[in-house]
Amino acid sequence: MKIAAMIARILLGLLFAFAGLNGLFNFLKAPLPGGLAGQFASAMIQSHYMTAVAALQLVGAVLLLVNRYVVLGLVILGPIIMNILLFHIFLEHQGLPTAIVVVILWCIAAYRYKPNFSGLLAQKA
Numbered sequence: 644m645k646i647a648a649m650i651a652r653i654l655l656g657l658l659f660a661f662a663g664l665n666g667l668f669n670f671l672k673a674p675l676p677g678g679l680a681g682q683f684a685s686a687m688i689q690s691h692y693m694t695a696v697a698a699l700q701l702v703g704a705v706l707l708l709v710n711r712y713v714v715l716g717l718v719i720l721g722p723i724i725m726n727i728l729l730f731h732i733f734l735e736h737q738g739l740p741t742a743i744v745v746v747i748l749w750c751i752a753a754y755r756y757k758p759n760f761s762g763l764l765a766q767k768a
Contacts, residue, residue, distance in 0.1 A: 648755030651748040656707035658745065659700045659720060666697025680734035696723060707752070714759045717752060724749050 665671050675681040687693045699719055706716030724745055731739040753760060 645755065648752050651751035652707050652710075652713065652755075655720065655745070655748050655752055656704045656716075658748075659704035659723075660708065663697045663699075663701030663704055666693055666700065676735045676737070678734075680730070683730075683734060699723060713752075714756050717749065717756065721749065721753075 675684050687696075700723060703716040703719035703723070706712045706719070724742075727738075728742045728746055731737075731742040
């Protein structure tokens with residue numbers, strides 16, 4: 644399981660480093676989807692919200708790739724991954740398989756650090 648978690652951590656790190664850099668520098672010009680998904684994405688881009696998300700993706704990815712503060716990197720990327728999954732479930736179904744793979748990779752990487760997350764699931768503080 645250690646090797647699977649390491650592979651998942653590195654894959655997540657590379658994926659989000661690329662996505663974060665692309666979000667900040669826009670070197671891959673992808674067309675916006677149509678319909679409500681396009682309107683949502685357009686609003687997020689025009690408000691510069693996506694710039695903040697891209698910066699957080701890059702920070703989380705770097706933490707995963709340098710293998711320091713991995714749990715913090717996973718905590719930063721967790722809500723971003725959940726929003727990506729929900730976007731593809733409700734608005735743009737085309738990227739749903741990729742989003743599911745990313746969720747699985749996150750779960751594999753996080754399982755390695757299960758004791759670090761146990762405090763989040765405690766009933767009493």
